[in-house]
Each structure stands twice: as structure tokens, then as C-alpha cells.
Amino acid sequence: MNLLWLILAVKLEFSLAKTHQFNFTAGWVNANPDGVTERQMIGFNGVWPIPDIHVNKGDRVELYLTNKLGEGIGTSLHFHGLFMNSSYGNANQADGPEMVTQCPIMNGDMYLYNFTVPNQAGTYWYHAHSGSQYGDGMRAAFIIHDEDEPFEYDDEMVISLADLYVDHSYDLTRKFLSRFNPTGAEPIPSNILFNNTMNATLNFEPEKTYLLRFINMGLFVSQFIAIEDHEMTIVEIDGVFIKPNSTDLLSIASGQRISVLVKAKKEDPGRNFAIMQMMDVNMLDVVPEDLVLNRTNYISYNEDYSKPKAFTVPDFKSATNDFYLRPIDEIELLDKYDVQIQFDVRMDNLGDGVNYAFFNNISYTSPKIPTLTTLLTSGELGSNPLIYGDNINAHVLKGGEIIEVVLNNYDPGRHPFHLHGHNFQIVQKSGAYREDKDYPPEEQDSITIPYNESFPLMPMPDYPMIRDTVVLEPNGHVVIRFRADNPGVWLFHCHVNWHVEQGLAAVFIEDPLVLQEREQLSDNYRQICSHGGFINEGNAAGHSDDWFNMDDLPRQKNSLPDGFQLKGYIAFFISTVIGLFGLYTITQYGLQDSIPNDQEVYSRLKSILEENNLNE
Structure with a gap:
């Protein structure tokens, strides 16, 4: 009898689910997000910003995306944080990263993203996953509502945080x-943006409780959020409901989401309040003099009240550390792993002089056809890692295995790592050991503290924090x-x-033979690949x-010749500049009536050499 009721309940749940259809055409739209510089952004149906999507738990989404960005420009969409479980149709083909689970949608083509959200709720977002296009504006919130949320509020607000570049992503890359x-x-x-603009206002009413869903949709910098004279209570991170945790300062890296409850004042306070939005300055190699690191947004109780002044956060040490948060659904530590994968993160130059990013000395290089095509057309060979190439950090995982991933950072930068298709438990998370970016790359090994399984820095948590993006x-x-x-x-x-553009990525090929039973390449999938000039069968090399x-x-690219390191490239670059400066000086000698002071010219050159430690 109990089984019968369960079957009926499941049928009822799916009968109440809705199917949401969206027809979007991506194209360029003139915009001025920060009110300072006009530029073209990627909009949908001639409008930017593109729309937030709101659905309910269990609903189905059919999103038709047509590319009208221009000849030679491909695109794709990723639904960040969604599992895309293949139990509910060809969902893996809707995950979105170009040359991983689909071919790029070329100009004039249309692709259908068709998937169900059966058992997820909370704050997510969707964005382009081709190059750095989402920095050009192809990004928005994807919210999954659940009437069984474990907290109460009167109203909710979705708040996107982003960084803004004047130039298009293609030119920047x-x-x-x-x-x-x-x-x-x-x-x-x-600049940095708050809900796709600057100096934004959130309207509050006394006695109400607000759910603020913060999403960092930026390409680069982590951001900090502080609200004047209002406490924030964290209740959700990356779609995972957590035990309430009060804080005055949020730290949100690119890809991360944090939802907080904020209680408005009980009575009209007679004034408005500042929301400080701050860049993580430690992530910047250089801070231009005209770069504004902190922006002020507002909580308004009455538009007739004056705008509040900015306030200063003395340091960011009080920001909540996600390692110590706990999910409401206490899931025990996955105690014993079956497979451990260690990734050593490094940045270095290859033979073409370009600085690349590496997992274990491999910089991700896209295969000739999407990895999903290889998996779904390889038959029994799908479980053999050799067919996926040695250029993408491919790891074949068996169904049901517990996987431990160890990340050791031999780099002085912060890296928010995101896993598609899964949440994960955070079982160890060290602090920063150095934030001085001027440390020579060849000496990073001596200051890095790699994970030591025999002597972990902290006890393994009984109920670890769970999320999909960790710093x-x-x-x-x-x-x-x-x-x-x-x-x-x-x-x-x-x-x-x-860093993705530099190659800091890997691919997990999970339970491939089961996926072959569940999915086959759709006609639409094959069509956009054919139109883009990609074949629809074969290994990573297209055979x-x-x-x-x-x-x-x-x-x-090939490695640098022995003994030729980064300093050599810098020396070559500076020498070129000095050579050009010398030619300029000689020209001035010839064109001027009076000859410049030799000592002055020598002093300029000597100063350039000393500034770059190239006196030798």
C-alpha cells in the first residue's frame, strides 16, 4: 500500500509540473551599463540585460537559442549549478560548454536546451560558455522555487554582481x-556592476524580511558585500540550504551564489542605508589610478531621504568562511574515497611566449569534436580513457565511486573552481599562504603548502559544507x-x-556506458555540429x-627551451622597448638643432633597466 501511495505521489508531482518555453535570439545591443561608456552587449531578442528565469522545482524547460551574433562567432549556454541528470532525457546535451557537451551554435543556427529540474531548488544562473562571452552580458539568474523552503520571508530580490570591461571579450582574450x-x-x-548598473537602489519597507539572492556573474574579481546597520543571515549557498549563519560581510567569488535574509527596521528609520560593494584588490596585478575599487548602492526606506554616505570596511578577514557552514540536511562525510585525483595548479609560459594555466603540466586544449560525441559514438570503448586524448585532463569515473579531488595551488592567485553536474563536499580548505604576486614563479613551490593526507590541517568534518564552486x-x-x-x-x-582561456580545466567522464544507454545524439545536436564543420563520430582527434x-x-604548444624562463621573455620585451627608445633618440639627434645631453639619455636607459632588474 505504501508503494502505491508513493507511485501516486510521484505521478501527482509530475502532473503539477509546468513546461516553460523560451525562444531567445542572441544578438548585439547598444548599452551603457555603468553610465560612463557605451558599448555593445549580448542581448536576447534585441534587449539587454537578458531576462532572469524563474521556475518551480520539478518543472521542465525548453529553451530555443538562435545565434545572430555574426559570421564566425559561435555561442552556447550553460545552466550553472544544475545537475542535468540524464534520467530525465538527453540532459547532458543541455549542459552547454563548447566542445565538451556540444558544438558551438554558429550564426543562424538554433539549438534546443531541453531539461527537467526534478530535485533542485535555490539560486542558480545561466550564461554563455563559449570563450568569455558572458562578460559581454550573456548572463542572468535562474531561480528554482520550492514551497518547502526551510525559511520564511516577505519578499525576495535577485542581485547580480559583475565586473565590466570596456572592450569586447574577443579583443581582451x-x-x-x-x-x-x-x-x-x-x-x-x-568597473563593477550591481544588477547590471551602478549605484543601484533596493526599496525596503519597515518590518519586512527580505531574501537577497547574490550571484557573482563576473569574469574575474571576487566581490565583498556589506550592508550598513543591517545584519545578514546566510540561508543558502550554491543551491544548498544551510543552517542560518549571521554575518556582516559576504565574500562571493565568480560563479558563487549566497542568499541571505535581511530584516528591515521595525519602524521608519528616518534615513536610508549604504550597501558597500568591494573588489578583491588582492586579485589584481596592477591597480590603475582611476579604478574605483568600492561602489556604493542603497537601501531606501523613503526616496525623499538623502542618499547615505559610503562607509569603510577595515579589512576582509571577517568574511564568512564557507568551510565552517553546515547544510540543513546533514549529510555525513563520504568517509573513504575510491579514487583520488590530484591537480597541481601552475601558471607558466610555453614556447610561443604565452602564459598558460596547467593541471599537472597539462593545459586544457579543446579536442576536434566534443567529448560527449566521442563518448556516445564509441560503444564499448567509451570506458577507455585513451580515446579522449591526453590534452584535456580526462578522467574516466566508474558509477558509484567516491571521488576525492585534491587541488594544490602553486600560484599566488585565487581560483574559484566549479564542477558541472555535481555538488561536492569540502573536506579540507586551507587559507592563503601568500598574496604577494611579485614572488618569482620558479620559487612558488617553496612557499606552497600542499595537502598532506597523513597530517591534514584540520579535522575532517562530520557533516561537510556542500556546494558547486569553491575558492x-x-x-x-x-x-x-x-x-x-x-x-x-x-x-x-x-x-x-x-584562467579557463589559459587552459585551467579538466573533464570527468562519468559512468560512460550507462550514459550510452540513456542518451543518444539528437538530430539538433548533429545538425549544429555539421553546420559548424565538425564530424559526429570519432575519438578526440576525429578518427x-x-x-x-x-x-x-x-x-x-611545446615547452620553453631549457634555461629560457619568464624573466627571459620579460628581458626580451624590455630590450625591444629600449631598442625602440634608442632609435627614437637617434632620430631626435638628427632632427634637433642642439644635441641632447648624453648623460640624460644614459640615465633614462639605466632607470628602465633598474626598474626591471635587468642591469645584468
Whole structure:
């Protein structure tokens, strides 16, 4: 009898579920997000910002995306944080990362993202997963409502945080991945946005409780949020409901979401209040003089009251550490792992002079066809890691295995790592060991504290925090665990998008033979691949006659010659500048009536050499 009631309850649940249809055409729209500089943004149906999507738990989504961005520009969509479980149709083909689970949608083509959200609720977002396009505005919230939420509020507000660049992502990427940027310095944003604008206002009414859903949709910088004279109570992180935790300061990295309850004043306070939005300055290699690091937004109780003044947060040490948060549904530690995968994170230059990012000395390089195509057309060979190439950090996982991923950071930067298709437990998370970016790359090993399984820094938590995006601190380490219970091809990558462009990514190929039973390549999938010039069968190199033939597989550039390190590239660059300066000086000698002072010219050159430690 109990089984009968269960079956009836499930049928009732799905009968009440809705199907939401969206028809979006991506194209360029003139906009001025910060009120300072006009630029083109990627809008849908001629409008930017693109719309937030709200659905209920159990609903189905059919989103038709047509690309009208122009010839040669492909695009795709990822629904950040959604599991895309293949038990509910061809969901893995809706996950979105280009050349991982789909081909790029080329100009004029349409692709259907068709999936169900049966057992997830909370704050998510959707964004382009081709290059750095979401920095051009192709991003918005994806909220899944659940009437069984474990907290109460009167109203909710979705708040997107982002960084803004004046130049298009294509131009920024080209300059970034260049031998003329040998240190790999990330592009510096020109501004930060709050709900796609600056100096935004949230309207509060006395005695109400508000749920504020913060989402960092930026390409690069982590952001901090503080609200004047209002306490924030964290109740959800990355779609996971947690035990309430009060704080005065939020730290939100790219890709992360934090929802907080904020109680309005009981009576009209007679004034308005500031919301401080602050860049994580430690992530910037250079801070331009005109860059405003802190922006002021507002809580307004009455528009007739004057705008509040900015206030100062003395430091960011009081920001909540997610390691010590606890989910409401206490899920015990996955105690014993079956497979441990260690990723050592490094940044270094290859033979073309470009600075790349590496997991275990491999910089992710896209295969000739999507990894999902290889899996779904390989038959029994789908479980053989050799067919996926040695260029994408591919790891084949067996169904049901407990996977431990160890991240050791041999880099002085912060890296928010995001796993597609899963949440994970955070079982170890060190602090930062150094935030001085001027430390020579070749000496990072000596200051990094890698994970030592025999002597962990902290006791393993009984009920670990669970989320889908975690920050790896400078020269520190993070250890995460998850169960391989969602067959599919899942990207694992840094959500600083510049680092993805540098190759900081891996692919988990999970329970491939079960996925073959559940999914087959849709006609639409095959169509957009064919239109883009990609074949629909074969290994990572595009061969189906010999699945182990990796001829013509795209791979990373050759290593630098022995003894030729980053300093050599910098010296070469500075020497070129000095040479050009010398030519300019000689020209001035010839064109001027009076000859400049030799000592003055020599002093200028000597100053350039000393500034760059190149006197030798």
C-alpha cells in the first residue's frame, strides 16, 4: 500500500509540473551599463540585460537559442549549478560548454536546451560558455522555487554582481593570450556592476524580511558585500540550504551564489542605508589610478531621504568562511574515497611566449569534436580513457565511486573552481599562504603548502559544507569529495574565465556506458555540429576508423627551451622597448638643432633597466 501511495505521489508531482518555453535570439545591443561608456552587449531578442528565469522545482524547460551574433562567432549556454541528470532525457546535451557537451551554435543556427529540474531548488544562473562571452552580458539568474523552503520571508530580490570591461571579450582574450603579456596579467575591469548598473537602489519597507539572492556573474574579481546597520543571515549557498549563519560581510567569488535574509527596521528609520560593494584588490596585478575599487548602492526606506554616505570596511578577514557552514540536511562525510585525483595548479609560459594555466603540466586544449560525441559514438570503448586524448585532463569515473579531488595551488592567485553536474563536499580548505604576486614563479613551490593526507590541517568534518564552486586560496589547497552518481561528461574548471582561456580545466567522464544507454545524439545536436564543420563520430582527434589514432589531435604548444624562463621573455620585451627608445633618440639627434645631453639619455636607459632588474 505504501508503494502505491508513493507511485501516486510521484505521478501527482509530475502532473503539477509546468513546461516553460523560451525562444531567445542572441544578438548585439547598444548599452551603457555603468553610465560612463557605451558599448555593445549580448542581448536576447534585441534587449539587454537578458531576462532572469524563474521556475518551480520539478518543472521542465525548453529553451530555443538562435545565434545572430555574426559570421564566425559561435555561442552556447550553460545552466550553472544544475545537475542535468540524464534520467530525465538527453540532459547532458543541455549542459552547454563548447566542445565538451556540444558544438558551438554558429550564426543562424538554433539549438534546443531541453531539461527537467526534478530535485533542485535555490539560486542558480545561466550564461554563455563559449570563450568569455558572458562578460559581454550573456548572463542572468535562474531561480528554482520550492514551497518547502526551510525559511520564511516577505519578499525576495535577485542581485547580480559583475565586473565590466570596456572592450569586447574577443579583443581582451587576444591581448591576454599574447607573448606581449608574458606574465599572464589578467585584464583589469573598468568597473563593477550591481544588477547590471551602478549605484543601484533596493526599496525596503519597515518590518519586512527580505531574501537577497547574490550571484557573482563576473569574469574575474571576487566581490565583498556589506550592508550598513543591517545584519545578514546566510540561508543558502550554491543551491544548498544551510543552517542560518549571521554575518556582516559576504565574500562571493565568480560563479558563487549566497542568499541571505535581511530584516528591515521595525519602524521608519528616518534615513536610508549604504550597501558597500568591494573588489578583491588582492586579485589584481596592477591597480590603475582611476579604478574605483568600492561602489556604493542603497537601501531606501523613503526616496525623499538623502542618499547615505559610503562607509569603510577595515579589512576582509571577517568574511564568512564557507568551510565552517553546515547544510540543513546533514549529510555525513563520504568517509573513504575510491579514487583520488590530484591537480597541481601552475601558471607558466610555453614556447610561443604565452602564459598558460596547467593541471599537472597539462593545459586544457579543446579536442576536434566534443567529448560527449566521442563518448556516445564509441560503444564499448567509451570506458577507455585513451580515446579522449591526453590534452584535456580526462578522467574516466566508474558509477558509484567516491571521488576525492585534491587541488594544490602553486600560484599566488585565487581560483574559484566549479564542477558541472555535481555538488561536492569540502573536506579540507586551507587559507592563503601568500598574496604577494611579485614572488618569482620558479620559487612558488617553496612557499606552497600542499595537502598532506597523513597530517591534514584540520579535522575532517562530520557533516561537510556542500556546494558547486569553491575558492582555492593563494599557495594553499582544497580537498573535495563527491559520489559519481550522475552519468555524463562534466567539466571541472576555474571560474575566473581568463584562467579557463589559459587552459585551467579538466573533464570527468562519468559512468560512460550507462550514459550510452540513456542518451543518444539528437538530430539538433548533429545538425549544429555539421553546420559548424565538425564530424559526429570519432575519438578526440576525429578518427573513427582507428579509435586509438591520435594524429592531428590539438595539443598545447611545446615547452620553453631549457634555461629560457619568464624573466627571459620579460628581458626580451624590455630590450625591444629600449631598442625602440634608442632609435627614437637617434632620430631626435638628427632632427634637433642642439644635441641632447648624453648623460640624460644614459640615465633614462639605466632607470628602465633598474626598474626591471635587468642591469645584468
